[in-house]
Amino acid sequence: MDELNSEIRSLATQLGFIATGFAPAVQSTGFHHLTQWIESGYAAGMQYFADRLDAYHHPDGVLTGTKSIIALAFPYPPDAGTPPETPRQAKVARYSWPGLDYHDVIHPKLKQICRLIVDRVPQSMARGVVDTAPLMEREVAQLAGLGWRGKNTLLLNKQLGSYFFLACVLTDVELPTDSPHQSSHCGTCTACLDACPTDAFPQPGVLDASRCISYLTIEHRGSIPMELRSGIGDWLFGCDVCQEVCPWNRKPSRVSTDRNAIPLSLIDPHELLTMNEETFRHRFRKTPFWRTRRRGMMRNAAIVLGNQGDAASLSALRTAADEPDEIVQEACQWAIEQIVANQFP
Structure with a gap:
């Protein structure tokens, strides 16, 4: 399956992803933290976390029979420089600058990766997700070697920082995995x-x-x-x-x-x-x-x-x-x- 991994990495790069890693589909080690977070009231009005809590236990909650997960990073839009200063200026999050829903941008790219997997391994299954499925995406990305979870809860990467979206492709094909990112590089910074x-x-x-x-x-x-x-x-x-x-x-x-x-x-x-x-x-x-x-x-x-x-x-x-x-x-x-x-x- 090393050849398939290489094909997936190559296609992901062509599609604009700036990092790709492969993780095993395993039971979440951070599930108890999610439970504590919800019980502490920190999910606020996002009731969907509690409603789908059990599904976060294992990637099987998203795709039955999942054996491997491809973690991908897609970049935020480029910096357009400082907008002209006006008394009426307001700020919007950087990821929204292009005026496009990032789900609509990323999902078609994930479908191409899914098609590649199914073409290479007939009868296999693959599903792409972008932050709407009950999946511990940052934990998966860390397992895939993409970075570490910062003190602000976002995934950080030494070369890329945090200005990127996380996306995943789940499949029932067993693919060679990358080494997890074991350490944090936040140090004493707060x-x-x-x-x-x-x-x-x-x-x-x-x-x-x-x-x-x-x-x-x-x-x-x-x-x-x-x-x-x-x-x-x-x-x-x-x-x-x-x-x-x-x-x-x-x-x-x-x-x-x-x-x-x-x-x-x-x-x-x-x-x-x-x-x-x-x-x-x-x-x-x-x-x-x-x-x-x-x-x-x-x-x-x-x-x-x-x-x-x-x-x-x-x-x-x-x-x-x-x-x-x-x-x-x-x-x-x-x-x-x-x-x-x-x-x-």
């Missing part, structure tokens, strides 16, 4: 823990999602707790703070000259507040913003504008405050109060 604006890390390697800006601005469906709003700052969608301060991400980024490749990085929060449902659907249906929906993005936009404290935002906020949705109303009213207090202390 930059990621110290920099988190909302103190979302109760201890190294443990994330309290209920305090995480990425969770609050993407997954969370209700009002954002008052005590966490100032910490959100300018983050409209997601957050990169714990990655930005990581020493392993200090290598120069690839720079793109195509400004049109990153439309979401230049989004104006005022525009989100004045956009109707039909326009939002047309513009963002195939983008990461769609997961949060118009209601969530309006809520986020209001909080960003409230944190910025610019009186020029009052008109858009007052208009959006008439929305029938109570969560949007409340966020806009809060932002108005913050701005008024800032202008007339």
